[in-house]
Amino acid sequence: MWWKSLSVVLILYVLIAGLLVPLKSGIERVAPDALRCGETVTLRLYGYNTFFAKNGDQAMRVWLTFDDQHAVLAESAQAINDTILEARFRLPDCLPKEKTSAYLNVIADHPEAGASILPAGVEIRLDSAGVENGRADSLWQMHPVENLHVQTGFSYPYQNVIYETIRNTYFHVPMWFALMFLFTSSVWFSLKYLRDAKPEYDRKAAAYAESGLLFGLLGLVTGMIWANYTWGQPWSNDIKQLMTAVALLIYLAYFILRRSFDDPQKGARLAAAYNIFAFASLIPLLYIVPRMFASLHPGATGNPAFGSQDLDNTMRAVFYPAIIGWTLLGYWVAELRFRIQRLEDKKMGLD
Amino acid sequence: MNWKILPFLLRKEFLLEFRQRYAISGIVLYVCSMVFVVYIAALRATPPVWNVLFWLIVLFASINGVVKSFVQESGNRQLYYYQLAEPVALLVAKIIYNTVLLLVLSALAFLIYGLVAGNPVKDLPLFLLVLFLGSCGFSIAFTFIASIAAKANNSATLMAILSFPVIFPMLLTLIRLSSIALRLMQDTAYMRDILNLLAIDIILVTLTIVLFPYIWKD
Numbered sequence: 342m343w344w345k346s347l348s349v350v351l352i353l354y355v356l357i358a359g360l361l362v363p364l365k366s367g368i369e370r371v372a373p374d375a376l377r378c379g380e381t382v383t384l385r386l387y388g389y390n391t392f393f394a395k396n397g398d399q400a401m402r403v404w405l406t407f408d409d410q411h412a413v414l415a416e417s418a419q420a421i422n423d424t425i426l427e428a429r430f431r432l433p434d435c436l437p438k439e440k441t442s443a444y445l446n447v448i449a450d451h452p453e454a455g456a457s458i459l460p461a462g463v464e465i466r467l468d469s470a471g472v473e474n475g476r477a478d479s480l481w482q483m484h485p486v487e488n489l490h491v492q493t494g495f496s497y498p499y500q501n502v503i504y505e506t507i508r509n510t511y512f513h514v515p516m517w518f519a520l521m522f523l524f525t526s527s528v529w530f531s532l533k534y535l536r537d538a539k540p541e542y543d544r545k546a547a548a549y550a551e552s553g554l555l556f557g558l559l560g561l562v563t564g565m566i567w568a569n570y571t572w573g574q575p576w577s578n579d580i581k582q583l584m585t586a587v588a589l590l591i592y593l594a595y596f597i598l599r600r601s602f603d604d605p606q607k608g609a610r611l612a613a614a615y616n617i618f619a620f621a622s623l624i625p626l627l628y629i630v631p632r633m634f635a636s637l638h639p640g641a642t643g644n645p646a647f648g649s650q651d652l653d654n655t656m657r658a659v660f661y662p663a664i665i666g667w668t669l670l671g672y673w674v675a676e677l678r679f680r681i682q683r684l685e686d687k688k689m690g691l692d
Numbered sequence: 693m694n695w696k697i698l699p700f701l702l703r704k705e706f707l708l709e710f711r712q713r714y715a716i717s718g719i720v721l722y723v724c725s726m727v728f729v730v731y732i733a734a735l736r737a738t739p740p741v742w743n744v745l746f747w748l749i750v751l752f753a754s755i756n757g758v759v760k761s762f763v764q765e766s767g768n769r770q771l772y773y774y775q776l777a778e779p780v781a782l783l784v785a786k787i788i789y790n791t792v793l794l795l796v797l798s799a800l801a802f803l804i805y806g807l808v809a810g811n812p813v814k815d816l817p818l819f820l821l822v823l824f825l826g827s828c829g830f831s832i833a834f835t836f837i838a839s840i841a842a843k844a845n846n847s848a849t850l851m852a853i854l855s856f857p858v859i860f861p862m863l864l865t866l867i868r869l870s871s872i873a874l875r876l877m878q879d880t881a882y883m884r885d886i887l888n889l890l891a892i893d894i895i896l897v898t899l900t901i902v903l904f905p906y907i908w909k910d
Contacts, residue, residue, distance in 0.1 A: 535906050584861075591857040598854060601844045611840050614903045615854065618836060621899050622858045622892070629888055630861045634868075 344669050351666025358659045359511040365492055366391040367499030368459040371447050376465045379434045384415075384463070386426040386447065389499065392454050393420035399452040403428040404486050405445040405463065411437040412448075414484035433480035435467060442466045448486060455492030457499060498653055502571055509567045511659050515667040516560030523553035523671050524592075528620045531613035540686065543609040546616060547599065548679035552671045554592045561585055572637050580634040584627060591619040605691060697777045701785035709793075716793070719757045723749065723801045731808050739812040739874050746805055747867050750798045750826065751859070757797055758790050758834035759851050762842035779908040780901055783835070787897070790831040798827050812874050818882075819873035825886070826866045829893045833858055836900040839907050865889050 367389045376382055386393075386403065393401065403415040403426070415428035426449065436443055447462035497507050527549035534542035564582070565575040576582060598615055602608030631638070709716060730737075730745045737745060773782060802823065806813075813819045837855040841847040865885055872882050 535903075587857050587860045590853075594853045594857060598840070598844075598850065601846065601850060607843065610906055611843055614907050615840055617903060618896075618899050619858060621895055622833075622861065630864055634864075 345673050348666050348669030348673060351662045352670060355511050355659055355663040355666055359508050359663070362495050362497055362655070362659075364390050364505060364507070365457065365496045365499045366451060366454040367457045367501070368447055368449055368462065369501075371459060371462045374463045376430075376432060376445075376463055378432055378436065378465060378467045381429070381431045384428045384430060384447075386428060386449055386459075388424045388426065388449070388457070389504070390454075391426075391449075391457070392423050392451065393426040394423045395453070401426065401452070402450045404448045404450075404484070405430060405432075405465075406448055406486055407437050407443060407445055407481060410485070411481040412484065412486050413481065418449075432465065436465070437481045440467070448489075450489050452490055453492070454490075456489040459501065495655055497656055504570075506567055506570045507656075509563060510656065511663040513560060513563040513567055514660070515664045516556045516563060518664045519668040519671040520553050520556045520560060522668050523549045523556060523675065524620060524623070526672075526675075527553060528617055531616040534609065534613045535617075538606065538610065540605075540609070540691065541683070543613065544679045544682045544686070545675075546613060547596075548675040548682065550592055550595060550616065551678055552675035554589060555674065556667070556671050557585065557589045557592070561589070568637075577637060579637050580631050581636055581638040584631055588623050588627060591623060595619060695781065697781050698785055701777060701782060702788060705785055705789035709789075716796075719753060719793075719797055720800060722756060723753050723797060724804055726752065727801065727805045727808055730805075737809055739876055740871070742809060742812055743867060743871050743874055743876065745809075746801070747826075747863065747870070749801050749805065750823075751830070751863065753797050753801060754794050754827070754830040754834060755851060755855065757793050758831065758838050759841070759848065760838075761786055761790060761835060762838050763847060774908070779905045782908070783839070783900065783904045786839075787832055787835050787900070790835050791828055794827040794831045795824065798823050814875040815873040819870055821886070822866060822869045822873060822889075825889045825893065826862070829862045829866075829889065829896065830859065832893060832896045832900055833862070836896070836904070839904065843907070862889065862892055865892070 368391075369387045369389045371387070372385045373382070384403075401418045401420070403418050404412045405415075406412040413430055413432060415430050418426060418428045420426050428449075443465055444461035445463050445465055447459040448456060449458075450456045500507060527546045530542045530546035530549065533539075534546060561582070564585075568577065568579075568582075569575045572579075595612060595616055599608050599612040602611070726749050730749065834851075834855055837851060837858065838847075841850040841854060844850050865888055868877070869882060869885050869889070871877050872879050872885075
């Protein structure tokens, strides 16, 4: 059975690559985080997975950017150690747009570790009333952000809020893929059972549903662990969490229905019909309803984090094998389940 | 399929109801007592609470109204129908009858609840449309589930655990739409939700018609 070996190999690969590959360099925070126009200030950058002290022959560059066209380059950047960097800025007298305060992004470019960005890292205020905004644009435009280095090698994107939990992408997300494949197989065998009442089909439908339920629970648990770190609590009654819980209730009801008949054939037939009915109502449950409500969950409502743009090529190299590996593992579990069930049925004289 | 039998089946359903009359009067009393319990529990319900409680009343009244549709007739009589009519005609008759029943029930619930707990509905046509679509959806889903649950011994429990998860997306959409009708939410694009609701109804009715013959035969 080549696909069972494949699933083991893929999952081992996912475990090793998913847990060992480091994150890219990132900036965790900046102090002080409130600045005034016109002052000369020394910013302290606290890095994560950074190598500020090992910058080779090229110097590090640090920018504060207002938007794509407007940025201020640090006059000097001095590494205290690998994770702390001091950058000296002479801030312009005014802001490029008609504003009294703005959030600036902090970009640090390291010759080897590449560029890292802290979005809205510092707030800048304009408190001298006499200065007109939009006047001395030159200082903002003198050193545009350019020639950024890209970190080569195998590493995952650094994202604020998510940090190291980005690795959960290879565990949480594939669970749902596996669940969809398994439930679809279950419905397929339920359909076959209704067309041709062989006990084999019923056993397969039940086994795939059981395995799918297992993956649903795992997906829920991995999601809750993730939510604990990124949303602050494991269960926040998010619409996707609720929908998932309800979807799993459907399959629990399916198992109760299967067992509530004395005549196994009758139970199998009714359960098959309910399985198809439930699956059809599961699709709106999982794909339509969450889009109608505000959600913390990335994806549907357009909040950032995990759109396709956030899955870089390194992550894809682990993510797609993870989907295949976990799905195959699910099929393996289901196969074991229905083989056991077949033996038990034979022993009972039902087959 | 032979549709000529449909009017007779429908007539039979209404006649049964009219003769016994215990079902409809029981359900009406159920709605009344539930409205009063809710009223006593949450005297002056704020509109959001009103909305949720109203749909809970309709939901439970619907389940109780529909659950008897397959249980009330004995096995022998079901065998008789099985020889007379095709299962789909029987199912369609049941669905139409249950839809009418649920429409009456939800209208009654709205009237009594509105009378007792006040009526915060601002957009009445939309609310009535939502009520209509909700009754249709409930009747389709519950009729199908009732036909499954009737085959088991503990049908009331089974009815609840089988139907709640299935009805959940519909219920969420209904509550959302009716909160738009109560002006609790501003959403001009509610046509999309109504279409969703219609789509769910159509999917459910198609599935029910396809699957029912397998449930019916024993």
